[in-house]
Amino acid sequence: MQRACKLGSDASAPAKMTRRRLGAMLLAVAVTTAVTAHPVQAQSAPPAYTDFDWVDPARARPVPTRLHWPADVAPGSRVPLIVFSHGxxxxxxxxxxLGxxxxxxxxxxxxxxHAGSDSSLWAGNPLGVVDRLQRAAHESEALARALDMHFALDRMLSSPYGARIDRRRIVAAGHSYGANTALVAVGARVMRDGRWVEARDPRFTAAIVISAPPFYGETDLASVLGKITVPNLHVTATNDVIQIPGYHSPTTDRLAVFNAIATPRKLLTVFEGGSHSIFTxxxxxxxxxxxxxxxxATAELTLAFLDLAYDGNRDALTRWNAAWQPILALAPDAAPPQISAPPSPRMAKRAAAGLVPAP
Structure with missing residues (x-):
């Protein structure tokens, strides 16, 4: 009989799961070095942010975070919260x-x-960077990232900000490795030695998945992703290619991840051209x-998606489709009652040419 190994269900579960091959499944390989931000739009006084240097005592693991909080929140009102995981x-x-x-x-x-797979990878001897990247993708770090999301959300909801957060609208989001982390947070799982290895946090009620890598080593994506039921938005580009020693992932892998999620409450957008790091x-x-x-376009799309996912309002998405059509290879469709994404004529041509999977 299969047993479920769930987040918080067993005090020894993290130690057990870190011995599994979860890292190979969850590896995302974007190089996202810290650089100067390219703003979405000019702002004379960008909203302030607050940094927290939290430590999870249960794991003796630092979990630094940065909170972008709206400048003007009406008294008595509550705001949605997006918990974002980096590549x-x-x-x-x-x-x-985005913040x-x-x-x-x-x-x-x-x-x-995420302390085990963050910018510290670029410090030290350059000749050792490949080894450091490989260690960062190990199963222990893959699991630790999902636990970081859980811990950070715990801390945020128990902080003075917690009373101002709309707990019905908490979103898991991420890019590349972070996209996989977000998927784990909303229900991705694997079977290891007769046990489901998973770290789903039911407080996340939607997901924003940007440039999701494949689940390396897993041949049945439907099994890995089939239990995800929350509305989810996937964003990629036709030149969204991941390359690092030992790992290669074309754009078709992003589409395979999207297709393997069973719920019809999902959207896919593909930009024409671009790169894997264009979303950093x-x-x-x-x-x-x-x-x-x-x-x-990505920033605007995320909020149009939340309007649809939480309120059933597709007006913003309709406007978004019209405004950004010139740079799209595949545009999302918001036709009720499902969130789906039929191929655009441009994407159909690409499928015929073998550049993307045929619909």
Whole structure:
């Protein structure tokens, strides 16, 4: 009989799970070094952020975070919260264009830094960076990232900010390695030695998945992702290719992850061109003209998705489709009653050419 190994169900569970091959499944291999942010739009006085240097006593593990909080929150009102997980080699300082945009539009975001796979990877002897990257992708760190999300959310909800957060609208989000972390937080799981290895946190009621890598070593993605039921948004680009020694992942892997999620409450957007790092704070990757457009479009899309997921309101998504169609290879469709994504003519042509899987 299969047994479920769930987050918080067994005090020894983290130690047991770190001995499994979870890391190979969850590896995301984006290089997201800290650079100057490219803002979505000019702001004379960007909303302030607050840094927290938390430590999880149960694991003796630091969990630094950066909170982007809306500047004007009406008395008695509550705000949605997005908990964001960075890519390999990133930090809480990254993806600042998203944090600024969200807070400027009334949505709080907590950017979690994962101590075992953060920007510290770039310190030390350059000749050892490949070994450090491989260690960062190990099963122990893959699991620890999901536990970081759980711990950070615990701390945020128990803080003075907690009373101002709408607990019905808490979102797991991430890019690359962080996208896999977000998927684990909303229900991705694997079977190991007759046990389900999982770290689902039911407080997350939606997911934003940017450039999700494949689940390496897993041949049955439907089994890995089939239990995800929350609304989820997936964002990628036709040139969203991951390359690192020992690992290669084309854009088709992002589409395979999307397709393996059974719930119809999902959206997929594919930008034309771009790169894997275009969704980070890097200002020129993917092309100096396209880069700021993709950032602006991605930021806007996330909030249009939340309108649809939580309120059933597709007006913002309809406007988004019209505004950003020139840079899209595949546009999301918001036709009720499902959140789905039929292929656009441009994507159909790419499928015919073998650039993406046929629908």
């Amino acid at each position: 390999l080699g990133g930090s809480r300082r990254g993806y600042s264009y 600024r945009y969200w807070s400027a539009h009334g949505v709080a975001s907590l950017h979690v830094q 704070d890097r200002a020129f990757t993917g092309g100096p003209a396209l880069n700021p457009k993709v950032k602006a």
